[in-house]
Amino acid sequence: MKAYKIIFSGIVQGVGFRPFIYRIAVKSGVRGYVRNLGGSEVEVKIVGKEENIAEFMSLFFLKLPSPAKIEKIIVEDSEIENFKEFQILKSGSTIKEVGEIPPDLSVCDECMKEVLNEKDRHYMYPFNSCAYCGPKFSIIYKLPYDRENTSMKDFPMCSSCQKEYEDPENERRFDAQGISCPICGPKLFLEDIKGERIEGDPIALTAKLIEEGKIVAIKGIGGFHIAIDPFNDDVIIRLRERKKRPQQPFALMAISTDVIKKYAEVSEIEEEILRSPERPILLLKKRESISKYISPGLDRDGFFLYYTPLHYLLLNSLKNKISVMTSGNIHGLPMCIDEECVKDKLKDVVDYVLYHNRKIVHRVDDSVMRISSRRIIMLRRSRGFAPTWIRIKKKVEPTIALGAELQNTGAIAFDDKVILTPYVGDTDKLENLEEMENSIRFLLNTYSIKPKYVIADKNPAYQSLRLAKKFSEEFSAEFYQVQHHFAHGLSVAAEKGVDEGVIIAIDGIGYGDDGNGWGGEIIKFEGSKYSREYHLRYVNYAGGDINAKKPDRMLALFLSNFLSWEEIKKHVKLSEKEIKILEMQSKKSSLYTSSVGRFLDAVSAFLDVCHERTYEGEPAIKLEAMKGRILDFDFPIKGEEIDTIEAFKWFLNNNLRKEDIATTLQYKLGEALVNAAERLNPERILVSGGASVNEYILKGILDNAKAEVLTLSKVPPGDGGISLGQSYFKVL
Numbered sequence: 001m002k003a004y005k006i007i008f009s010g011i012v013q014g015v016g017f018r019p020f021i022y023r024i025a026v027k028s029g030v031r032g033y034v035r036n037l038g039g040s041e042v043e044v045k046i047v048g049k050e051e052n053i054a055e056f057m058s059l060f061f062l063k064l065p066s067p068a069k070i071e072k073i074i075v076e077d078s079e080i081e082n083f084k085e086f087q088i089l090k091s092g093s094t095i096k097e098v099g100e101i102p103p104d105l106s107v108c109d110e111c112m113k114e115v116l117n118e119k120d121r122h123y124m125y126p127f128n129s130c131a132y133c134g135p136k137f138s139i140i141y142k143l144p145y146d147r148e149n150t151s152m153k154d155f156p157m158c159s160s161c162q163k164e165y166e167d168p169e170n171e172r173r174f175d176a177q178g179i180s181c182p183i184c185g186p187k188l189f190l191e192d193i194k195g196e197r198i199e200g201d202p203i204a205l206t207a208k209l210i211e212e213g214k215i216v217a218i219k220g221i222g223g224f225h226i227a228i229d230p231f232n233d234d235v236i237i238r239l240r241e242r243k244k245r246p247q248q249p250f251a252l253m254a255i256s257t258d259v260i261k262k263y264a265e266v267s268e269i270e271e272e273i274l275r276s277p278e279r280p281i282l283l284l285k286k287r288e289s290i291s292k293y294i295s296p297g298l299d300r301d302g303f304f305l306y307y308t309p310l311h312y313l314l315l316n317s318l319k320n321k322i323s324v325m326t327s328g329n330i331h332g333l334p335m336c337i338d339e340e341c342v343k344d345k346l347k348d349v350v351d352y353v354l355y356h357n358r359k360i361v362h363r364v365d366d367s368v369m370r371i372s373s374r375r376i377i378m379l380r381r382s383r384g385f386a387p388t389w390i391r392i393k394k395k396v397e398p399t400i401a402l403g404a405e406l407q408n409t410g411a412i413a414f415d416d417k418v419i420l421t422p423y424v425g426d427t428d429k430l431e432n433l434e435e436m437e438n439s440i441r442f443l444l445n446t447y448s449i450k451p452k453y454v455i456a457d458k459n460p461a462y463q464s465l466r467l468a469k470k471f472s473e474e475f476s477a478e479f480y481q482v483q484h485h486f487a488h489g490l491s492v493a494a495e496k497g498v499d500e501g502v503i504i505a506i507d508g509i510g511y512g513d514d515g516n517g518w519g520g521e522i523i524k525f526e527g528s529k530y531s532r533e534y535h536l537r538y539v540n541y542a543g544g545d546i547n548a549k550k551p552d553r554m555l556a557l558f559l560s561n562f563l564s565w566e567e568i569k570k571h572v573k574l575s576e577k578e579i580k581i582l583e584m585q586s587k588k589s590s591l592y593t594s595s596v597g598r599f600l601d602a603v604s605a606f607l608d609v610c611h612e613r614t615y616e617g618e619p620a621i622k623l624e625a626m627k628g629r630i631l632d633f634d635f636p637i638k639g640e641e642i643d644t645i646e647a648f649k650w651f652l653n654n655n656l657r658k659e660d661i662a663t664t665l666q667y668k669l670g671e672a673l674v675n676a677a678e679r680l681n682p683e684r685i686l687v688s689g690g691a692s693v694n695e696y697i698l699k700g701i702l703d704n705a706k707a708e709v710l711t712l713s714k715v716p717p718g719d720g721g722i723s724l725g726q727s728y729f730k731v732l
């Protein structure tokens with residue numbers, strides 16, 4: 001006989017871990033117990049013959065349910081006690097540390113089998129779930145994760161569900177907090193936008209409406225989507241007009257990867273990402289365009305698989321098994337999470353509303369990923385990932401980080417953990433700033449954190465800065481501001497556990513230490529000390545932020561370095577009056593920018609790719625979509641500047657194909673950035689910032705780097721990852 005005490009840590013609560021341990025213990029014939037220790041730990045004691053214990057361990061590694069994530073296993077010899085059986089012990093009240101909040105996961109295959117099985121009591125049930133799947137974070141009011149602390153408290157279990165809930169032999173439903181069935185669970189309703197109830201099967205009727213060209217809001221896990229028929233140009237155009245989103249790509253939800261493969265190229269790794277329980281939207285290379293209005297001017301579409309039985313049943317009722325599923329919001333504002341919001345904010349956008357009566361407690365947008373130069377990149381980290389812990393290698397004092405401003409996330413950090421809020425959106429809008437505040441407060445309360453530090457960006461115009469000051473006063477916490485691009489680099493440092501190196505931080509505009517708009521920076525750092533070593537050549541940034549919306553203004557400002565304003569007129573799409581104003585502004589302005597984003601904007605205007613930015617990054621994304629060759633051109637490095645002006649002289653003086661200009665400049669810019677970084681003889685180069693997701697820039701960097709190149713995989717390289725970098729600042 002042998003006895004061991006085993007401590008498992010990781011995501012082991014709310015995911016059926018203890019019943020799993022119970023089952024494999026019974027199967028392998030060991031005795032003892034399993035119990036929650038709180039935090040992220042579960043304790044197991046096993047007593048048995050050596051071969052039984054060996055079987056227990058091998059079953060453990062073979063059968064571990066996928067939502068459980070084990071980070072550490074500690075095994076100790078223990079005294080042999082005389083247990084009669086194996087038991088799941090009630091978690092004691094001694095638990096102090098709060099565990100990890102489980103994220104929302106896609107419906108699992110087992111649950112879908114039940115939904116499609118006529119004989120099962122969950123047949124056709126749109127809300128079927130088990131311990132391994134379904135909404136979790138989005139329905140939690142507070143921890144511990146018990147049914148009465150979730151919005152499932154409105155749905156007391158029927159006797160059949162209760163029986164499964166109490167049966168430790170029941171693999172997927174024992175102690176599973178969110179379970180329900182057609183008898184006891186949430187219900188679906190279909191109404192027109194005026195509130196008139198439509199009687200009949202809500203899912204079949206919704207499918208019919210979509211195929212008739214109607215626009216339908218659909219309540220999901222973390223908010224509302226807007227669904228339309230992706231093959232119907234008229235309805236896509238109508239939705240674009242109503243949402244005032246003339247160009248922004250719409251995501252497509254499909255019933256299977258086979259359906260997606262009809263329209264996009266899907267590699268093995270991409271298929272794996274699509275099918276993962278997090279079910280992110282994945283940007284995939286187009287094969288065949290469904291409609292040219294889905295993602296105008298782009299070479300990729302965003303696809304994702306159904307992630308609730310409701311989605312599955314709806315898609316299955318559609319002839320083509322695929323639907324536009326774009327987020328149910330007004331441009332720039334948070335996605336609606338209740339029917340009242342839809343009927344108010346979206347009354348001029350949607351025709352019908354399909355909703356259910358389970359409350360969404362936390363708004364959780366869809367996550368978005370892509371693969372760039374063979375690296376997996378997170379573009380938006382939300383459903384499936386938030387608010388799981390990101391472990392860092394060092395201990396951090398309790399910290400709040402407020403990120404930047406656009407596509408923002410906040411974070412709290414303590415011990416060796418950083419917890420990012422779900423994607424919040426642009427915090428220059430009051431509604432989003434409130435969302436940020438609520439998310440941070442929820443995390444502070446959940447983990448009983450009193451912050452010692454509050455960290456914000458240096459930009460004095462950011463609204464997130466005001467919130468940071470408010471938190472700092474409220475908690476008497478020390479207040480720090482971290483330069484935008486240094487924070488971008490620190491997010492890589494935090495994820496990879498390094499504390500020195502050379503950063504390539506490339507993006508739109510971040511507030512520089514000299515007050516200028518930085519965005520193409522080579523920064524050397526050691527701990528919390530950093531120095532800006534190289535940057536893109538400064539160009540006049542007269543007028544400031546308005547240039548980001550008007551790529552032709554940027555083009556004119558670049559050209560004004562070597563052309564007269566008379567000559568500039570021939571190359572830009574600006575009115576006589578606009579040019580006059582810009583000329584005057586530029587003569588008075590003392591504001592400069594070194595932004596990669598603004599450089600790409602100017603090139604994009606010159607190549608007639610984009611003259612008005614209607615969504616974040618549009619000109620650069622459309623430039624990236626052009627497929628050209630890499631020609632012979634190099635950006636000169638003069639002093640501490642990478643000279644971007646030379647690029648304009650180069651293509652003005654040569655008769656070149658547009659596609660070749662686009663591809664060459666992106667690739668060669670990556671090469672120039674890494675060449676500058678290599679002059680500092682770094683061991684490693686940390687690449688971050690919104691522009692670093694660009695396929696060609698990243699390839700230019702990777703192809704030409706001698707040092708190890710580190711990029712982010714857990715958080716977005718764009719501003720959605722800044723809060724991680726800020727959280728790491730006081731660690732160094």
Ligand SMILES: [Zn+2]
Nearest residue numbers: 108111130133
């Ligand atoms: Zn399930």
Ligand SMILES: [Zn+2]
Nearest residue numbers: 158161181184
């Ligand atoms: Zn039930």
